[in-house]
Amino acid sequence: MELPTEVPVMTLPNVILFPQAMLPLYIFEPRYRRMLSDTLETHRMIAVAMQKPGRVRECPANVAGLGLVRASVKKRDGTSNLVLQGIARVELMRRVPHRPYRIHGIRYLPRLAASAQAVQALAVRLLDLVTERLKLGFEPPFKTLAELTADAGLGAGPATPDETATEAFREVLRHLSQVDDPEQLVDLISATLLPSPRERQVILETVHLEDRLRHLVSFLYHDIERRKSSENHD
Numbered sequence: 001m002e003l004p005t006e007v008p009v010m011t012l013p014n015v016i017l018f019p020q021a022m023l024p025l026y027i028f029e030p031r032y033r034r035m036l037s038d039t040l041e042t043h044r045m046i047a048v049a050m051q052k053p054g055r056v057r058e059c060p061a062n063v064a065g066l067g068l069v070r071a072s073v074k075k076r077d078g079t080s081n082l083v084l085q086g087i088a089r090v091e092l093m094r095r096v097p098h099r100p101y102r103i104h105g106i107r108y109l110p111r112l113a114a115s116a117q118a119v120q121a122l123a124v125r126l127l128d129l130v131t132e133r134l135k136l137g138f139e140p141p142f143k144t145l146a147e148l149t150a151d152a153g154l155g156a157g158p159a160t161p162d163e164t165a166t167e168a169f170r171e172v173l174r175h176l177s178q179v180d181d182p183e184q185l186v187d188l189i190s191a192t193l194l195p196s197p198r199e200r201q202v203i204l205e206t207v208h209l210e211d212r213l214r215h216l217v218s219f220l221y222h223d224i225e226r227r228k229s230s231e232n233h234d
Contacts, residue, residue: 044068
């Protein structure tokens with residue numbers, strides 16, 4: 001796959017796109033309709049950047065997720081449902097003068113080498129925390145594959161909330177048990193289980209795998225402790 005050096009950028013509040021993760025989007029703004037049309041005619045890639053907290057004007061975070069449009073369904077009113085699959089972390093460079101939507105040059109963030117022994121130990125600890133976290137309940141911040149395809153007009157309607165949550169729980173456990181790439185593991189867990197957008201952005205911005213694992217272990221541990229404390233006070 002040939003990767004572009006400049007891509008359109010969508011700036012969205014509290015939205016982070018991780019490599020391998022699927023992100024459903026509803027495109028309705030005129031500028032983003034034009035962006036999608038242009039993208040589908042070229043490389044089919046869009047960067048999704050989180051809006052910097054506390055800013056009134058559009059201000060994307062410096063590190064974004066680059067996504068490939070896997071499915072796009074245009075409606076009669078001109079709006080579209082699409083599904084983006086994350087493919088890389090990118091740093092947003094200079095803004096390219098363009099209208100009506102934002103375009104930036106991008107730098108692909110590398111995979112940095114880490115201690116295999118440390119990564120293995122952290123991955124084991126991480127999976128233990130995931131098991132403990134899922135036992136406390138599961139409110140997925142993502143949509144299951146069935147919901148994604150339904151939202152995009154590609155399949156039947158979604159299951160009921162209880163059925164969806166149960167199946168999503170099983171889907172997460174089944175999938176994570178089969179992931180043998182620690183880099184992919186940490187990104188999928190971050191996209192699936194971290195409730196805080198700011199924490200997810202920290203994980204996205206952390207290039208060194210060992211540091212990324214340490215951050216995620218810490219975030220999950222404190223989330224578990226908060227949930228246990230909340231249950232004890234109910």
